[in-house]
Amino acid sequence: MEWETVIGLEIHAQLATKSKIFSAAATEYGAAPNTQACAIDLGLPGVLPVLNAEAVNMATKFGLAVGANVAKRSVFARKNYFYPDLPKGYQISQFELPIVERGETEVELDGDTKVIGITRAHLEEDAGKSLHEDFSGMSGIDLNRAGTPLLEIVSEPDMRSAKEAIAYMKKIHSIVRYLEICDGNMQEGSFRCDANVSVRPKGQKEFGTRAELKNLNSFRFVERAINFEVDRQIDLIESGGTVLQETRLYDADKGETRPMRSKEEANDYRYFPDPDLLPVILDDTFIESIRATLPELPDEKKHRFIKDYELSTYDAGVLTSSRELAHYYEALVKGVGSNPKLCANWMMGDLAASLNKNNLDINDSPVTADILAGMLKRIEDKTISGKIAKQVFEALWAGEGDADAIIEAKGLKQVTDSGAIEAVVDDIISNNPKQVEDYRGGKDKLFGFFVGQVMKATKGKANPAQVNELLKKKL
């Protein structure tokens, strides 16, 4: 039987506010345990939450960026359950009336564009962390994270493969980073995701029973976990079993999903509106004032790149996948003043490779857009060839100065004096009579040999076009 996979994602984006969603404690990552938890975060008797306005601004930005309805009235509710890292015994979240509803975003996969629906996005507070190791039979509780603002972004079950799910997740990642509402750091847990996965026979309308996969803290894990889960469900059904609706944890070491103890999910959360917080009322003036602060978003930027720089859809997609890359690219094009395609090729080629190899972000590149532009200009004015430029780039990466200095110091300037090139060509022809004879006898392939010899003799600096021309003439 042919199976179809159905996937919906719940993404938790940690909002980049300075303080927590309901207290003034700092949200900075990595502080010593329990040093960033104030009386409110600890849930001490008598404390009350006060909503951080910046979190509302950020959620509104997101809603507008995905074309969603930003609710004029949203309500915080309490989700009640007991866990040691949940200090109040309830999480403040939004339930019936979230701040963002009904948005969508486009993803691109193998040249096809697909629209993924966003059901809702709501504000909530994060819990603390339970640390079960290193406490000799006890558990440690770190409440630094308790009260950190999260935007939970819930998609429609619109994705049909792990690849689509990743493309969607990357798109949301890109949007929240463009909006500067989330640092997107997955290692630190600022951007994480749960996946609802089910399978159904191809052509069937009803959804199959879904499993919720948790603990997916990298793009790679999301893909692996989904693929594992899809195979597991298909095997199960084909061998006569039934899929249970359950929460499953992804174990990255073993590359498998396994059920969480059913006790942990047998919860009736007893949601009700939080009486300590007033409903969030937003008016058009506010919403429009936030709209006015929206930056150019990835899709708009991509279309502009295609139009203005005549880039392929693929290149434009890559170069606009993050705001920083796009910014670098535009600075580079401006610095060179021509040939945007050349700029794109260098960024996606040698620069990207070097960044990857050294595990560096574009912002940390030792070769800035200005420096790289200095070199590309020399390709454009034919001072160096593309091949020589690779040498120059390596020197730039190593910090040996700017392109002109390196070209000068290493004597890499392209030889365009046709007299000089002709002399070398003549030399090569007279020193290789056997090859000349063979070439003239019809061995066309030997032409490359002569080019190579000339380039070798000139240490690669001869203008390749001139070399070709002269050789053709003389042979």
Add this chain to the structure above:
Amino acid sequence: MHNKTLAELSQALRNGECSSLELTQHFLTRIQQHNPTLNCCVSITEEQALEQAKAADQRIQAGTAEALTGIPLIHKDIFCTQGIKTSCGSKMLDNFIAPYNATVVEKLNAAGMVTLGKANMDEFAMGSSNETSYYGPVKNPWDTDRVPGGSSGGSAAAVAARLAPVATGTDTGGSIRQPAALCGITGLKPTYGRVSRYGMIAFASSLDQGGPMTRTAEDAALLLNSMAGFDPRDSTCMDQAVPDYTASLNKDLSGLKIGLPKEYFSHGLSAEMGAALETAIDELKKQGAEVKDISLPNTHLAVPAYYVVAPAECSSNLSRFDGVRFGYRCEAPTDLEDLYKRSRGEGFGAEVKRRIMIGAYALSAGYYDAYYLKAQQLRHLISDDFKQAFTEVDVILGPTSPTPAFNIGEKADDPVTMYLSDIYTIAVNLAGLPGMSIPAGQINGLPVGLQLIGNYFDESRLLNIAHRYQQATTWHQQTPPAFA
């Protein structure tokens, strides 16, 4: 000295007739003497009180004193007090030293008041008799076999017995007004949002409100002046200017329209209680007020609505008492579930557990619409009754409690009868209105309370009426004979 009101003591302090230190020592002595009988204080903060008194005396001498500077008071043990045990009347918090001050405490400290101690109360403010306290029942100073009312029973008994000039209380369904009535003092529950709830341990967040418990309306006005006001730490606290509540105390009552809800004067109200209220109404009429019969047709829905909303909120508010970070933790838990079950099972008393269970049930999946949502709808109906009434009258008058103080143990085993003792006070909390109880007679030597209900933020009018009444009567001056 202890028979003087706050207003008189304030005058005496500034005239140099006595110092805050002398006053403080005098009240501390009275507490030492009478607390063993009344059990109205769970903590006595002598050391801190003496320091605060000395500081207050310096302010008085320096001429920077305010009306409240140097005046001793007792805080209900529901208000967090930094460095001082804040138990909320529960074994759960018997070991809890609050690391911060409630806003109310902070404000009254800043005004220069002297904290003598913390008042006993029903556990987590759940009760109408002060019998649910982990620290044992408080006795009514008028008859120590009787209850002082609750949940602010310790505060009411302390003020009635002259162990402190004034006290703070909180009122979720009548917890300031009913004990004030049963102990013969003046108690005001302000409009919801008038006084910050920050640092006031939550019972039912949408109903809780702190307020003054005093001997006179004038004292209540003075205390409320410093308790009220916007607090950025409480999102439900209203950003509205605080008037000087003493400014209109003496305003003439002529033309005042008083509404008498027929539902408050019908069956269930004893003849003696009715007669006491009649006499009080006559006095107000004599001063120029007009009375009008009105109806609050949804009055009978208040108790059922309250006993869904309040337990629902409390079931969630009390989840933080889990034995993990503070408060009571059971001995040697075997695992997490055991830790939760035994810490909460052993740390909470029976009434608190009853309400947590009722509330958790009312919020649970499949019952939410039938209980919680329904109760919220009733709440709207009740508020609308009052809205309608205030188009016709300026203030509503009725009894505070159906009966005077009852015997300790009398209703303890019958929660429904106990819940009905708040029948006249609960609707006010559901609507968020200000309500006040003042002494207005006695039945068999026990005080009777008269309740005034005002429109939103109309505390000034309640205080004005109460003050005018107290200028013409002496019920508020009556002292329990054993504590004169």
